[in-house]
Amino acid sequence: MDNYTKVLLDESEIPTQWYNVVPDLPTPPPPPLHPGTREPIGPDDLAPLFPMALIMQEVSEESYIDIPGEVLDVYRLWRPSPLFRARRLEAALDTPAKIFYKYEGVSPAGSHKPNTSVPQAYYNHQEGITKLTTETGAGQWGSALAFACAQYGIECEVWQVAASYEVKPHRKTMMEIWGASVHSSPSDVTEFGRSLLADDPQHPGSLGIAISEAVSMAVEDPTTRYALGSVLNHVLLHQTVIGEEALLQLAKVGETPDVLVGCTGGGSNFGGLSFPFLREKLKGKMNPTIRCVEPAACPSLTKGEYRYDFGDTAGMTPLVKMHTLGHSFIPDPIHAGGLRYHGMAPLVSHLYETGLVEAESIGQTECFTAALEFARTEGIVPAPEPTHAIAAAVREALRCKESGEEKVILTALCGHGHLDLAAYENFLSGEMVDHELSQASLDTAMAAVPVFD
Numbered sequence: 001m002d003n004y005t006k007v008l009l010d011e012s013e014i015p016t017q018w019y020n021v022v023p024d025l026p027t028p029p030p031p032p033l034h035p036g037t038r039e040p041i042g043p044d045d046l047a048p049l050f051p052m053a054l055i056m057q058e059v060s061e062e063s064y065i066d067i068p069g070e071v072l073d074v075y076r077l078w079r080p081s082p083l084f085r086a087r088r089l090e091a092a093l094d095t096p097a098k099i100f101y102k103y104e105g106v107s108p109a110g111s112h113k114p115n116t117s118v119p120q121a122y123y124n125h126q127e128g129i130t131k132l133t134t135e136t137g138a139g140q141w142g143s144a145l146a147f148a149c150a151q152y153g154i155e156c157e158v159w160q161v162a163a164s165y166e167v168k169p170h171r172k173t174m175m176e177i178w179g180a181s182v183h184s185s186p187s188d189v190t191e192f193g194r195s196l197l198a199d200d201p202q203h204p205g206s207l208g209i210a211i212s213e214a215v216s217m218a219v220e221d222p223t224t225r226y227a228l229g230s231v232l233n234h235v236l237l238h239q240t241v242i243g244e245e246a247l248l249q250l251a252k253v254g255e256t257p258d259v260l261v262g263c264t265g266g267g268s269n270f271g272g273l274s275f276p277f278l279r280e281k282l283k284g285k286m287n288p289t290i291r292c293v294e295p296a297a298c299p300s301l302t303k304g305e306y307r308y309d310f311g312d313t314a315g316m317t318p319l320v321k322m323h324t325l326g327h328s329f330i331p332d333p334i335h336a337g338g339l340r341y342h343g344m345a346p347l348v349s350h351l352y353e354t355g356l357v358e359a360e361s362i363g364q365t366e367c368f369t370a371a372l373e374f375a376r377t378e379g380i381v382p383a384p385e386p387t388h389a390i391a392a393a394v395r396e397a398l399r400c401k402e403s404g405e406e407k408v409i410l411t412a413l414c415g416h417g418h419l420d421l422a423a424y425e426n427f428l429s430g431e432m433v434d435h436e437l438s439q440a441s442l443d444t445a446m447a448a449v450p451v452f453d
Contacts, residue, residue, distance in 0.1 A: 239272025
């Protein structure tokens with residue numbers, strides 16, 4: 001069967017369970033540690049930040065967790081999402097490879113993020129929480145949480161990284177449409193933010209700083225909790241609806257991926273697409289190469305160290321073992337704001353450390369070159385984040401052109417770029433430059449990472 005460009009599912013085929021990869025791994029990932037005692041944390045240690053239902057998902061040893069009916073009702077606004085074969089891109093590249101992309105830009109917020117924002121808002125609402133705080137890089141997560149909070153009548157307060165806040169003003173507008181309040185981070189709302197602005201009034205911010213601000217506000221109020229858009233186990237768990245649907249869609253057309261590539265910042269999009277395929281690989285049912293793709297300016301997997309580190313800049317969060325550039329690392333203000341995080345999800349880091357996935361980094365000019373070709377052939381303007389996966393898919397397709405191999409390449413186009421056109425303007429005008437992480441910057445940030453005997 002080869003007469004397809006778009007592969008659809010009907011509503012009855014929306015996954016009714018999230019997949020937890022942890023029980024299927026050959027070795028378990030290291031546990032998170034309490035920032036004070038440096039002993040493994042228990043559920044009660046996380047209670048000031050998250051509702052107990054999410055905490056139980058974070059530490060779950062069950063392979064599958066039922067999706068609540070109320071969450072499925074909201075999912076039906078956009079799920080199942082389509083799987084496309086990029087035939088016009090294939091033709092432009094003159095490659096024998098088949099390129100498939102799972103398109104998550106059909107969600108209300110225009111990205112994959114509502115897959116987890118909706119259940120997070122739902123579980124908080126179930127526990128009587130009336131307000132959620134969060135951070136956002138490019139604004140996709142903040143938009144998704146604002147949308148989700150609106151579904152359950154919860155107040156939403158967002159700290160957006162200053163570098164993105166300045167160049168993506170319409171993300172702020174979108175969040176405000178759904179009722180959220182938005183601050184540029186570092187902000188004058190928190191003590192930590194004020195201290196950073198005192199040293200540098202033009203501070204570009206980072207996701208680690210924005211996390212610190214959002215967490216500090218959440219712990220002060222028993223009716224407020226914190227919501228995270230990536231990195232943690234329960235977030236990656238919720239995103240597995242992407243991969244589960246993609247498995248069904250590829251099966252409908254008799255295809256199996258040889259290579260799976262996904263952009264990685266905190267790891268939620270990559271984990272959501274890849275974990276169900278990794279399950280099938282571990283069972284011996286398929287054998288795809290699974291590859292993380294990250295920005296050259298923020299290469300936590302390819303240049304970071306596998307260490308216990310804080311998830312935020314101020315050191316308020318639990319210590320998690322991950323590939324990190326150091327919690328004090330301030331990335332260059334590249335356009336892929338959602339990938340500007342100092343660490344990688346502990347689960348993704350563990351998979352990389354044990355050799356179950358690969359990783360590569362790509363500069364933003366190559367990414368936008370690939371994005372332009374994608375937009376001009378496939379018609380969709382990608383968000384800056386998935387341009388990294390598109391560039392990696394193009395690299396793989398061109399290798400197939402040279403070798404004559406007819407590989408099946410799969411990626412997730414995790415969002416559209418309709419609110420990121422300033423980045424494309426910067427590229428089209430020839431002003432975009434690549435930022436390479438210097439060893440001196442890395443050494444300085446890593447010096448602040450906790451040392452364990």
